[in-house]
Amino acid sequence: METQHADQPPTDPSRSPAPTHWVLSLSCPDRPGIVHAVAGLLAEHGGNITESQQFGDQVSGLFFMRVQVESAASREELTAALEALAPRFEMAWRLDVVGRPVRTLVLVSRAAHCLHDLLFRQREEGLPVEIVGVVGNHTDLAGLAEFYGVPFHHMPVTQATKADAEARLLTLVRELDVELVVLARYMQILSDDLCRALEGKVINIHHSFLPSFKGARPYAQAHDRGVKLIGATAHYVTADLDEGPIIEQDVERVDHTKSVADMVRLGQDVERRALARAVRWHAEHRILLNGHRTIVFR
Amino acid sequence: METQHADQPPTDPSRSPAPTHWVLSLSCPDRPGIVHAVAGLLAEHGGNITESQQFGDQVSGLFFMRVQVESAASREELTAALEALAPRFEMAWRLDVVGRPVRTLVLVSRAAHCLHDLLFRQREEGLPVEIVGVVGNHTDLAGLAEFYGVPFHHMPVTQATKADAEARLLTLVRELDVELVVLARYMQILSDDLCRALEGKVINIHHSFLPSFKGARPYAQAHDRGVKLIGATAHYVTADLDEGPIIEQDVERVDHTKSVADMVRLGQDVERRALARAVRWHAEHRILLNGHRTIVFR
Amino acid sequence: METQHADQPPTDPSRSPAPTHWVLSLSCPDRPGIVHAVAGLLAEHGGNITESQQFGDQVSGLFFMRVQVESAASREELTAALEALAPRFEMAWRLDVVGRPVRTLVLVSRAAHCLHDLLFRQREEGLPVEIVGVVGNHTDLAGLAEFYGVPFHHMPVTQATKADAEARLLTLVRELDVELVVLARYMQILSDDLCRALEGKVINIHHSFLPSFKGARPYAQAHDRGVKLIGATAHYVTADLDEGPIIEQDVERVDHTKSVADMVRLGQDVERRALARAVRWHAEHRILLNGHRTIVFR
Amino acid sequence: METQHADQPPTDPSRSPAPTHWVLSLSCPDRPGIVHAVAGLLAEHGGNITESQQFGDQVSGLFFMRVQVESAASREELTAALEALAPRFEMAWRLDVVGRPVRTLVLVSRAAHCLHDLLFRQREEGLPVEIVGVVGNHTDLAGLAEFYGVPFHHMPVTQATKADAEARLLTLVRELDVELVVLARYMQILSDDLCRALEGKVINIHHSFLPSFKGARPYAQAHDRGVKLIGATAHYVTADLDEGPIIEQDVERVDHTKSVADMVRLGQDVERRALARAVRWHAEHRILLNGHRTIVFR
Known part of the structure; x- marks a missing residue:
């Protein structure tokens, strides 16, 4: 699985008073600090986590995470932050809007x-x-x-x-x-x-x-x-x-x-x-x- | 599957005022008249059917039947009657007492x-x-x-x-x-x-x-x-x-x-x-x- | 539940070389001889039972039966025979053609x-x-x-x-x-x-x-x-x-x-x-x- | 639900080279930053999250979290850190060792x-x-x-x-x-x-x-x-x-x-x-x- 971004949603939910409901899924080699780093990134963008699950597979040594978060940040801002973070954890990630068909x-x-x-x-x-x-x-x-x-x-x-x-x-x-x-x-x-x-x-x-x-x-x-x-x-x-x-x-x-x-x-x-x-x-x-x-x- | 009788139950439920609860299971090539013949045999022995299921398999051409029946007839009487009936239908059968361990x-x-x-x-x-x-x-x-x-x-x-x-x-x-x-x-x-x-x-x-x-x-x-x-x-x-x-x-x-x-x-x-x-x-x-x-x- | 006949099927499957696949369902007070009588009636009309289930309810004292049978007899013949049999067992019954919409x-x-x-x-x-x-x-x-x-x-x-x-x-x-x-x-x-x-x-x-x-x-x-x-x-x-x-x-x-x-x-x-x-x-x-x-x- | 600590495990897993597998469960009013704060606390204690789930209930406005984490920190250290964090989020929490009977x-x-x-x-x-x-x-x-x-x-x-x-x-x-x-x-x-x-x-x-x-x-x-x-x-x-x-x-x-x-x-x-x-x-x-x-x- 390579790093990839989701295709553009029909309407770009750029920064606005009403927050967007985002869904972020990611995987990477398991090691300490992943959740903290991701949660920190989201907190910096005013994100409120509404649902989240993580799983570390002891067989493959990989870590998986899916998080739904409300944030008024724009796609560009979140993408830039994720692109900056990903290399540190060799992270493949995907960002989309919850419910986008x-x-x-x-x-x-x-x-x-x-x-x-x-x-x-x-x-x-x-x-x-x-x-x-x-x-x-x-x-x-x-x-x-x-x-x-x-x-x-x-x-x-x-x-x-x-x-x-x-x-x-x-x-x-x-x-x-x-x-x-x-x-x-x-x-x-x-x-x-x-x-x-x-x-x-x-x-x-x-x-x-x-x-x-x-x-x-x-x-x-x-x-x-x-x-x-x-x-x-x-x-x-x-x-x-x-x-x-x-x-x-x-x-x-x-x-x-x-x-x-x-x-x-x-x-x-x-x-x-x-x-x-x-x-x-x-x-x-x-x-x-x-x-x-x-x-x-x- | 050959014709076989069940092993004797611990206590022989021979003829008595209280009826025995029998279970009869059988299979044979499918053709008209099987249920009538079996039900007739049981009726002749005062049998009251409490539960029964039949199935004719169109693939194998075999007919299967299981019937629970209350009857005061002895095992010997029922066995003799079944032995007399079985050849006519090439029937394999098994008679036992309901609930016998x-x-x-x-x-x-x-x-x-x-x-x-x-x-x-x-x-x-x-x-x-x-x-x-x-x-x-x-x-x-x-x-x-x-x-x-x-x-x-x-x-x-x-x-x-x-x-x-x-x-x-x-x-x-x-x-x-x-x-x-x-x-x-x-x-x-x-x-x-x-x-x-x-x-x-x-x-x-x-x-x-x-x-x-x-x-x-x-x-x-x-x-x-x-x-x-x-x-x-x-x-x-x-x-x-x-x-x-x-x-x-x-x-x-x-x-x-x-x-x-x-x-x-x-x-x-x-x-x-x-x-x-x-x-x-x-x-x-x-x-x-x-x-x-x-x-x-x- | 009163005795009732099924409504006429769209095309009347009267006597013909090809047998009709009938479904008969009935209920009556439980007593010995019901299955034998019904199976006998069907056998007299050349019926071959393909699927059948019976159940006697010990609480209500009622007996229930559903039987699918192939027979070349006409609806009139079967109906007449069932009408003749029903009073003896206080039987409510229903006859229909298998698969009729x-x-x-x-x-x-x-x-x-x-x-x-x-x-x-x-x-x-x-x-x-x-x-x-x-x-x-x-x-x-x-x-x-x-x-x-x-x-x-x-x-x-x-x-x-x-x-x-x-x-x-x-x-x-x-x-x-x-x-x-x-x-x-x-x-x-x-x-x-x-x-x-x-x-x-x-x-x-x-x-x-x-x-x-x-x-x-x-x-x-x-x-x-x-x-x-x-x-x-x-x-x-x-x-x-x-x-x-x-x-x-x-x-x-x-x-x-x-x-x-x-x-x-x-x-x-x-x-x-x-x-x-x-x-x-x-x-x-x-x-x-x-x-x-x-x-x-x- | 009040803040409470788990009873002592049979053997106190105090600091040692081999990490202990902890389970932390908590709930508090929902608001941004909870996951980041908890993940940060765990990261500070060398914690590696192995399994985690969060849920924010939109009806009650409460947030719930359960996390399993491997850490060499002692119970006293983790407890002290959690006691310091809890008031900020009005958090009720419970810490125990995974698998303790x-x-x-x-x-x-x-x-x-x-x-x-x-x-x-x-x-x-x-x-x-x-x-x-x-x-x-x-x-x-x-x-x-x-x-x-x-x-x-x-x-x-x-x-x-x-x-x-x-x-x-x-x-x-x-x-x-x-x-x-x-x-x-x-x-x-x-x-x-x-x-x-x-x-x-x-x-x-x-x-x-x-x-x-x-x-x-x-x-x-x-x-x-x-x-x-x-x-x-x-x-x-x-x-x-x-x-x-x-x-x-x-x-x-x-x-x-x-x-x-x-x-x-x-x-x-x-x-x-x-x-x-x-x-x-x-x-x-x-x-x-x-x-x-x-x-x-x-």
């Missing part, structure tokens, strides 16, 4: 439940994302996107056209200033190059309780194995298929009366629940990477 | 939580088993068994003595008329021969959400993978390690703050919960085998 | 999540209802109904117009041949007369874990009490507010960081999950009334 | 499951309490206490002897230097005076999902109401019966087949789970009072 692109195939859920939560439940587009390799979900006023992009993918399609996708990500890509039951595997280009910015929902039942048709595998709980896993996408850092998992009880089709149906509930939580936590900057594992400051 | 042998190593839980539930919570002995390859848990008045058998196992130890174990199973063997975190792998000799009579608790993290040190594997739920799986033991029919699974939420040691501790709760349910359902004759999967009439 | 009217106010969920599950997840209309005392959800092609009826309710509005509602229920009315966060209390007129046909979702937090603003009550789990309860509506027979309940963990607004948002997930299950079980004829409690043959 | 007295009647669970977790699962005595108004559990080497005190309670018994109890609390009293299904109501004398030091497990089913026989109430989940609530005891601050709640699914006796049995699992978590969090100083609600830094 994260610009999100959703990739889908034919299954509607995850897209449907995200669009609904964005409109009705305060999910802090702005869905700036839906990309489908089929057109089935164009109507749903349209109902919510979101542009739908049809990008069919065949072996022959895959490279072109991914190039179009990357262009779209850049043109739309996309910060987060969600694979909402998108039935295509991204190329290694695309995974690397978008590292840390792509969340997938896998329809099994990973690492059980990797690969294709997990519910059929689960039914055949006779499991008593089925699950879903939201994770960051890496070039290593179904092996990316896990963000959230959830399960649902099944029994012998449930067919594969029943499991698919019941699993849809688990999938959208796990995915929605993962997207919310990402958009609220609650997730930090700790190697191939995640810190989630819920 | 199943004679159970518990195998342990050093971890106390599962044995502790089973002994407690037997004494205080009406778990319908009679724990007739505890076998340990270490002596750590001898005192616990003694507190509950259960004989403890020390059977150390080394590569050299394994065959002898298993022979002793089989002898013990026969002498004590053991109907169920529970591997309560027993850290030895049973030989294929022993697995076959006791097929369908041995329940193991594996400390992961199978099929994830088979084999050794599943919590260390789970921690390394960064899962957000840990689990446990109670299953029948077969010669195919960690692949036997699953009876019950349960999970517990974990997060980034949990070390491997924390997971071990949290997992102990899940393990004993899943194991206790599996043992109860087995002892209540609620589990029927459907190939390598289980029917559980909860 | 139940004609459903949904009542809403301003909150979209439950309506949204039901419409989606009807279209995409095989929820066996046909939503024949949406009634709103506000117009906020007209667009959502329209997107799914369901007629929206605006019925504003004031103290002065309440009687008229309920009369209109009853007329609509009759004209549309409505079998089930769902109060999907409908913020009006039905009059006692309407409750009685639609008894056993109205499902409400209450946004608390009943009997905790009856009445208004349950999440505010829950927040003030400092509970650690919030819940929702789907129940049949009776004249006794929030006291009707409970069908399903579910909960979600909360902690001290959650405001009332957070609880409202998290609760929406629990509400729609509990309501969707209740509607599914009702539409699949899995629920039988046992006094003021429910039997749910899941 | 809290001296605990358990009160019981006849039901064994909670006592059994606490004794087991203390011995085998690192529950950081030292159970210094068990008090029973019946003698049923004397043998269990003895097995774990814990003194058992028989204190029968009748209307006539209640005042005397409570006086004996208070004496015992003082003589044994008891820091925590656990009512482990103790079927007596403490007097208002005793509640006040031990305020914030007594944890009770109520066998329902409060505020549902207060008072006597909650499972019978739950069965009669036909609920689909039963629960248990661990809470601090106040003079207001069943109204004290809730620490933890948990639930278990039940259905129509479950009798009151079944619910009692299933409920025992939920009770001991919820109670064990509450005791652990208390002993780890993770719970802070926020009026009649709790902050739990899990």
Whole structure:
């Protein structure tokens, strides 16, 4: 994780009588004095901490922190102070405004439940994302996107056209200033190059309780194995298929009366629940990477 | 599954004015008329059905039934009637008295939580088993068994003595008329021969959400993978390690703050919960085998 | 519960080479011979039982049964046979075709999540209802109904117009041949007369874990009490507010960081999950009334 | 909550080359600079923060903090520094050594499951309490206490002897230097005076999902109401019966087949789970009072 600044919020909350509610997340090698230094920086800028969590991982030797703070300081002032502090602790940090909607692109195939859920939560439940587009390799979900006023992009993918399609996708990500890509039951595997280009910015929902039942048709595998709980896993996408850092998992009880089709149906509930939580936590900057594992400051 | 009768209950509930509460479980190829024939047999013996469940599996083409029935008929009468009926439907069946404690042998190593839980539930919570002995390859848990008045058998196992130890174990199973063997975190792998000799009579608790993290040190594997739920799986033991029919699974939420040691501790709760349910359902004759999967009439 | 026949299915599945998949549910005073008699009736009509559950309640002395059976017999034949059998056991029964969509009217106010969920599950997840209309005392959800092609009826309710509005509602229920009315966060209390007129046909979702937090603003009550789990309860509506027979309940963990607004948002997930299950079980004829409690043959 | 120091740990961890792992919890009116001041104090004493959580409650206007810190400073040094800082922020604080066993007295009647669970977790699962005595108004559990080497005190309670018994109890609390009293299904109501004398030091497990089913026989109430989940609530005891601050709640699914006796049995699992978590969090100083609600830094 390199030092990076958040993209500009829609309106720059420069110094004003009303304080801005900031969220700062950071990680660095663990050593004494980090909290004091960060809290001092914030205090110097009139900051009032409203919520904060820290964690020192004894395995990796890294320290993680997320803090929400009210301050009337401008982004420039805070950024300058953080840039001055960071080298001393080899700190990677990210500053954003609490609640700023994260610009999100959703990739889908034919299954509607995850897209449907995200669009609904964005409109009705305060999910802090702005869905700036839906990309489908089929057109089935164009109507749903349209109902919510979101542009739908049809990008069919065949072996022959895959490279072109991914190039179009990357262009779209850049043109739309996309910060987060969600694979909402998108039935295509991204190329290694695309995974690397978008590292840390792509969340997938896998329809099994990973690492059980990797690969294709997990519910059929689960039914055949006779499991008593089925699950879903939201994770960051890496070039290593179904092996990316896990963000959230959830399960649902099944029994012998449930067919594969029943499991698919019941699993849809688990999938959208796990995915929605993962997207919310990402958009609220609650997730930090700790190697191939995640810190989630819920 | 072959036709088999239950072992005699401690006191033979032969014909008397007070009816006996029977439990009958059966399976056979699915076809019309099974329920009618069984219900007719029971009605002819003055039976009043208090609880019943049926399930026809469209995949295997098998039919499964469990019925609790109050009847003043003797075991001999019911057995004769069932033996007469069974061939017509190629029926495997099992008749027992509701609540009769199943004679159970518990195998342990050093971890106390599962044995502790089973002994407690037997004494205080009406778990319908009679724990007739505890076998340990270490002596750590001898005192616990003694507190509950259960004989403890020390059977150390080394590569050299394994065959002898298993022979002793089989002898013990026969002498004590053991109907169920529970591997309560027993850290030895049973030989294929022993697995076959006791097929369908041995329940193991594996400390992961199978099929994830088979084999050794599943919590260390789970921690390394960064899962957000840990689990446990109670299953029948077969010669195919960690692949036997699953009876019950349960999970517990974990997060980034949990070390491997924390997971071990949290997992102990899940393990004993899943194991206790599996043992109860087995002892209540609620589990029927459907190939390598289980029917559980909860 | 009186003897009643199901309303006619859209297409009459009269005798034909292909068998119909029937669902029969019944209750009567418990006594020997019920299962045998019912299974006999079904066997006489060539019935093959695919799924069945029975339960005898020792408290009420009532017996309950639900059976799915494949049979080529016509509805008239089965009905005649059941009408002949019922008096002998004082049996209330109901016969329907498995999977026939139940004609459903949904009542809403301003909150979209439950309506949204039901419409989606009807279209995409095989929820066996046909939503024949949406009634709103506000117009906020007209667009959502329209997107799914369901007629929206605006019925504003004031103290002065309440009687008229309920009369209109009853007329609509009759004209549309409505079998089930769902109060999907409908913020009006039905009059006692309407409750009685639609008894056993109205499902409400209450946004608390009943009997905790009856009445208004349950999440505010829950927040003030400092509970650690919030819940929702789907129940049949009776004249006794929030006291009707409970069908399903579910909960979600909360902690001290959650405001009332957070609880409202998290609760929406629990509400729609509990309501969707209740509607599914009702539409699949899995629920039988046992006094003021429910039997749910899941 | 007044400013208070923790009781002395068994061995005084005064300055030494090996740092002590301290836990500091505090609360005060919310205002800028608290975290900076506390982190500064800890940094001045060479402290390395290993885990920390903060929360500002917008309703009460209070700020809460829990921090684990490694420092070679002595208790006297840290105490002096905290006493100097506290007035500036009107801060109530508590300092202890991480993992120091809290001296605990358990009160019981006849039901064994909670006592059994606490004794087991203390011995085998690192529950950081030292159970210094068990008090029973019946003698049923004397043998269990003895097995774990814990003194058992028989204190029968009748209307006539209640005042005397409570006086004996208070004496015992003082003589044994008891820091925590656990009512482990103790079927007596403490007097208002005793509640006040031990305020914030007594944890009770109520066998329902409060505020549902207060008072006597909650499972019978739950069965009669036909609920689909039963629960248990661990809470601090106040003079207001069943109204004290809730620490933890948990639930278990039940259905129509479950009798009151079944619910009692299933409920025992939920009770001991919820109670064990509450005791652990208390002993780890993770719970802070926020009026009649709790902050739990899990």
